[in-house]
Amino acid sequence: MNDFLFRSMSREQKAVERARKAFLTGRSQSLEYRITQLKNLLRFIRERQKEIAEGLKKDLRRSECGTPLYETLGLENEINLAVRNLKEWAAPRPVSKSMMTISDQVYIQPEPLGVVLVIGAWNYPWAVTIGPLIGAIAAGNAAVIKPSEELYPVVTGGVTETQELLKQRFDHIFYTGNGTVGKIIMEAAAKHLTPTTLELGGKSPCYIDSNCDLAIACRRVAWGKFLNCGQTCIAPDYILCEPSMQDRVIEELKKNIKDFYTEDPTKCLDYGRIINQRHFKRLMALLEGSTIAVGGENNESDCYIGPTILRDVKPDAKVMQEEIFGPLLPILTVSGADEAIKFINQREKPLALYIFSSDDKLIKRMIAETSSGGVVANDCLMHFSVSSLPFGGVGNSGMGCYHGKHGFDNLSHLRGCLIKKLKMENVNKMRYPPHTVDKLGWARFFILKHVDFGSLGRMMLLALMVIFAAVIVQAPNSMEFNMALSNALCAFTADMAYTESKVNLNIPLWNEEIFPDMELEQQILSLPIRCIHSEEGCRWTAQNKLLQAHLSVCEFNVVSCPNRCSVKLLRRELPEHMQHDCAKRKLHCDHCGDEFTGEAYENHQGVCPEESVYCENKCGARMVRRVLGQHSVSECPKRKLPCRYCKKEFLYDTLQPHQQQCPRFPMQCPNRCGTPGITRETLMAHVKEGCSTAMVLCPFREAGCKHKCPKTAVGRHLEEATHTHLSLLSGVVNRQRLELRELRRAVEELSGSRDGTLLWKLTDFSQRLQEVKSRTSGSLELFSPAFYSHNYGYRLQVSAFPNGNGSGEGSHLSVYIRVLPGEYDGLLEWPFPYRVSFSLLDQSDPALTKPQHITETFIPDPTWKNFQRPRPGALGSVRGGCLDESMLGFGYPKFISHEEMKKRNYIRDNAIFIKATIDVVQKILNS
Numbered sequence: 001m002n003d004f005l006f007r008s009m010s011r012e013q014k015a016v017e018r019a020r021k022a023f024l025t026g027r028s029q030s031l032e033y034r035i036t037q038l039k040n041l042l043r044f045i046r047e048r049q050k051e052i053a054e055g056l057k058k059d060l061r062r063s064e065c066g067t068p069l070y071e072t073l074g075l076e077n078e079i080n081l082a083v084r085n086l087k088e089w090a091a092p093r094p095v096s097k098s099m100m101t102i103s104d105q106v107y108i109q110p111e112p113l114g115v116v117l118v119i120g121a122w123n124y125p126w127a128v129t130i131g132p133l134i135g136a137i138a139a140g141n142a143a144v145i146k147p148s149e150e151l152y153p154v155v156t157g158g159v160t161e162t163q164e165l166l167k168q169r170f171d172h173i174f175y176t177g178n179g180t181v182g183k184i185i186m187e188a189a190a191k192h193l194t195p196t197t198l199e200l201g202g203k204s205p206c207y208i209d210s211n212c213d214l215a216i217a218c219r220r221v222a223w224g225k226f227l228n229c230g231q232t233c234i235a236p237d238y239i240l241c242e243p244s245m246q247d248r249v250i251e252e253l254k255k256n257i258k259d260f261y262t263e264d265p266t267k268c269l270d271y272g273r274i275i276n277q278r279h280f281k282r283l284m285a286l287l288e289g290s291t292i293a294v295g296g297e298n299n300e301s302d303c304y305i306g307p308t309i310l311r312d313v314k315p316d317a318k319v320m321q322e323e324i325f326g327p328l329l330p331i332l333t334v335s336g337a338d339e340a341i342k343f344i345n346q347r348e349k350p351l352a353l354y355i356f357s358s359d360d361k362l363i364k365r366m367i368a369e370t371s372s373g374g375v376v377a378n379d380c381l382m383h384f385s386v387s388s389l390p391f392g393g394v395g396n397s398g399m400g401c402y403h404g405k406h407g408f409d410n411l412s413h414l415r416g417c418l419i420k421k422l423k424m425e426n427v428n429k430m431r432y433p434p435h436t437v438d439k440l441g442w443a444r445f446f447i448l449k450h451v452d453f454g455s456l457g458r459m460m461l462l463a464l465m466v467i468f469a470a471v472i473v474q475a476p477n478s479m480e481f482n483m484a485l486s487n488a489l490c491a492f493t494a495d496m497a498y499t500e501s502k503v504n505l506n507i508p509l510w511n512e513e514i515f516p517d518m519e520l521e522q523q524i525l526s527l528p529i530r531c532i533h534s535e536e537g538c539r540w541t542a543q544n545k546l547l548q549a550h551l552s553v554c555e556f557n558v559v560s561c562p563n564r565c566s567v568k569l570l571r572r573e574l575p576e577h578m579q580h581d582c583a584k585r586k587l588h589c590d591h592c593g594d595e596f597t598g599e600a601y602e603n604h605q606g607v608c609p610e611e612s613v614y615c616e617n618k619c620g621a622r623m624v625r626r627v628l629g630q631h632s633v634s635e636c637p638k639r640k641l642p643c644r645y646c647k648k649e650f651l652y653d654t655l656q657p658h659q660q661q662c663p664r665f666p667m668q669c670p671n672r673c674g675t676p677g678i679t680r681e682t683l684m685a686h687v688k689e690g691c692s693t694a695m696v697l698c699p700f701r702e703a704g705c706k707h708k709c710p711k712t713a714v715g716r717h718l719e720e721a722t723h724t725h726l727s728l729l730s731g732v733v734n735r736q737r738l739e740l741r742e743l744r745r746a747v748e749e750l751s752g753s754r755d756g757t758l759l760w761k762l763t764d765f766s767q768r769l770q771e772v773k774s775r776t777s778g779s780l781e782l783f784s785p786a787f788y789s790h791n792y793g794y795r796l797q798v799s800a801f802p803n804g805n806g807s808g809e810g811s812h813l814s815v816y817i818r819v820l821p822g823e824y825d826g827l828l829e830w831p832f833p834y835r836v837s838f839s840l841l842d843q844s845d846p847a848l849t850k851p852q853h854i855t856e857t858f859i860p861d862p863t864w865k866n867f868q869r870p871r872p873g874a875l876g877s878v879r880g881g882c883l884d885e886s887m888l889g890f891g892y893p894k895f896i897s898h899e900e901m902k903k904r905n906y907i908r909d910n911a912i913f914i915k916a917t918i919d920v921v922q923k924i925l926n927s
């Protein structure tokens with residue numbers, strides 16, 4: 001390819017082109033090269049462990065140990081396995097031969113496919129991308145990986161980039177992800193007839209049988225389901241169990257959720273998060289219409305959904321319509337294994353099937369009667385970690401598989417090889433025209449007889465072939481031909497019948513009489529041979545004729561169990577089998593003394609009525625099993641019984657003490673009012689509020705009514721005492737009015753200044769002016785808060801008449817000051833002696849113009865009555881707001897005219913500021 005063409009390609013085309021070019025150099029084919037690349041990959045994973053774990057912590061809040069535990073350790077194991085076994089996997093694989101190919105080389109040669117495209121998913125991004133890559137490298141391919149060197153370029157990107165990538169030609173596409181995209185991948189692959197592996201998902205069922213250890217089963221299910229926050233392709237999607245087990249399953253799962261992830265999984269480092277908000281919303285929507293038994297907590301901004309169990313879920317519920325792929329675990333009830341099998345078979349074939357049962361027969365039956373990508377009994381997910389098992393889906397859950405040698409084979413072409421010699425052409429005559437019935441007979445014999453002769457057989461067959469070749473050349477006449485062949489064959493056909501498994505050579509072609517060739521037979525029988533089981537390890541060698549005798553004792557020969565249990569096995573395995581495994585072996589039960597066959601004995605164990613056992617409730621009692629049922633139900637002090645009142649279960653020996661405190665224990669009202677249904681927990685409330693005979697206080701007790709009567713008589717009292725209650729209430733109102741006044745005064749005192757300066761803001765000035773002008777409402781005189789001339793000084797107050805007072809009425813703003821009775825008056829000099837200034841502040845912006853405040857100052861004349869010591873109590877009328885001449889302060893009726901006020905910014909934002917300053921020049925306090 002020229003440079004120009006390469007430069008004009010898209011990024012994806014370039015990546016594929018680079019990989020193909022590198023593949024075509026042939027360097028990825030050498031085993032040394034593949035092993036070096038695998039070791040490099042291993043080093044990379046080990047060196048980058050920390051970064052890999054950190055990345056997944058960010059994406060899925062995976063804990064630091066989670067990634068090595070569930071992804072990279074497995075990959076290291078896969079690489080080591082491939083490095084160790086590559087020579088064997090890549091070597092030619094001899095296959096069994098037929099009589100037609102006995103002298104040929106017949107074998108399978110695994111060969112690389114070319115360029116493999118690996119498309120991974122996000123949930124276990126390393127396991128599902130590097131896993132297939134290991135298979136691809138081991139098989140000698142180049143690979144393009146979607147999520148670097150030349151041979152394995154990484155193309156990152158989303159849908160657009162993947163679609164561009166898919167336009168290229170690959171020799172295999174290995175896709176991991178959802179089925180919808182899987183179909184797109186296959187469609188693209190079809191264009192180039194590219195073989196495809198689809199690792200998809202599905203709803204993996206989990207059947208929990210009533211015959212199993214529920215505590216252990218639920219611990220394993222809770223682990224498998226909530227690992228990676230449920231975002232595992234083979235996570236148990238839903239549970240099937242009998243209705244009577246549902247509550248216990250929920251309790252056990254709940255217990256394990258708490259053990260694994262604490263009371264608050266939001267704070268637990270081992271509990272992950274949903275990958276993004278789109279999936280968060282999808283999962284939350286799946287909850288619709290189902291009952292949450294445990295969990296359900298969520299937080300969209302943190303992509304958090306707590307471990308959630310749904311109960312009594314119906315098959316048509318939303319959560320049952322798609323793969324959940326999140327931490328929601330629905331439980332559906334079925335009547336038993338039969339219905340569970342039916343339920344599973346009515347749906348698409350899942351990626352995994354989980355069966356929890358102590359009954360091996362049931363497990364085998366469920367495996368036989370269902371189909372799924374993989375199946376695990378009594379655990380979850382663990383098949384993923386067994387490299388010798390193929391991992392992949394079936395039907396809707398995918399096609400093709402990987403892990404260990406299966407990945408190697410999947411990404412290799414297993415090429416059939418037949419290498420013949422250009423000799424023995426006579427043997428081929430039967431297939432060449434002219435075709436005859438005799439030739440057809442020979443063809444039938446050679447083609448239909450599938451034999452595995454072992455070394456002895458091979459030797460004999462060779463002899464046969466030689467004879468056959470000679471005969472067919474020398475005796476084209478069919479009669480002579482048959483005779484010669486028959487004579488040669490009869491020497492060993494008898495001997496061949498002796499082993500059960502190795503040789504089965506009957507020649508039903510000819511009915512004619514067979515004449516034994518004694519001499520040939522003797523020669524053959526005298527040949528030195530090895531045992532037919534030499535490859536399995538038997539070291540016996542001797543003359544051919546002794547073989548049969550040897551086989552009757554050979555440890556490697558296959559024999560039937562003498563108990564006729566139908567098992568065939570190596571003779572050396574027989575003692576072990578007969579003692580421990582044989583279903584028909586005879587055994588005596590140590591407890592009841594009865595005799596059983598092995599199978600029956602196994603079933604009898606654990607149920608023998610005469611066996612002495614401890615009580616399952618751990619009460620310490622020991623007895624023969626026969627009486628255990630009776631003991632558990634009616635004698636055991638640790639048996640569980642429901643409380644008659646609250647229905648909760650208690651141990652027998654704690655039931656009595658519980659019932660003495662049970663909140664639901666029925667009680668009688670101490671007033672004997674006869675109300676039914678009173679319990680210990682409701683008694684207090686009943687006596688206080690519900691009991692019709694209880695003595696209650698008058699509802700107006702706060703107002704001072706001391707009347708007490710039975711609850712039923714309260715109505716009458718209220719009617720009779722209306723006047724009393726009204727006058728009590730009016731007293732309350734008066735007291736509260738006085739309190740309010742005092743409080744207001746105290747607040748003003750506290751908020752007033754104590755440095756001889758008052759800055760008083762009058763808001764809504766124009767409205768106030770308008771109101772007093774029209775005399776519609778409001779007071780003529782407005783009062784400032786009280787303030788002090790200095791600490792412990794005179795208590796003063798300023799007042800203003802917006803529409804003027806006296807000579808200023810109607811045209812001016814009038815301002816006055818008055819001395820109020822104060823707390824320290826007894827300590828002060830009288831009459832009030834200080835200079836007083838009033839100012840109306842100009843609110844103009846000082847940055848634009850110098851403010852021109854209006855200020856008036858006076859020094860009080862000692863004779864003025866306004867400045868004599870005030871009488872306590874003189875305040876009342878002023879506080880009321882009405883004008884009292886005698887209480888009018890001293891000041892300026894014409895402080896400023898309304899006209900003047902408009903000229904500058906004396907009024908701004910409809911407010912004015914009046915400032916009063918007391919010029920204190922000497923210390924007054926009498927010491």
Ligand SMILES: NC(=O)c1ccc[n+]([C@@H]2O[C@H](COP(=O)([O-])OP(=O)(O)OC[C@H]3O[C@@H](n4cnc5c(N)ncnc54)[C@H](O)[C@@H]3O)[C@@H](O)[C@H]2O)c1
Pocket residue numbers: 119120121122123124128146157158159162163176177178179181184198199200201202232233234323325351393398
């Ligand atoms: N069988 C397995 O080994 C296995 C492993 C992990 C996940 N899964 C399954 O994968 C699913 C979750 O993964 P996901 O599909 O959400 O992962 P995803 O969104 O990461 O998609 C998988 C890959 O397909 C690509 N892709 C998406 N849309 C595409 C399009 N329109 N055209 C071409 N490429 C496209 C993505 O870029 C990504 O590389 C679940 O169903 C889960 O069970 C299966």
Ligand SMILES: CCCCCCCCCC=O
Pocket residue numbers: 069070123124127128231232233234381382384385
């Ligand atoms: C030991 C258990 C390993 C679990 C990891 C499962 C990865 C599955 C990939 C699909 O999501």
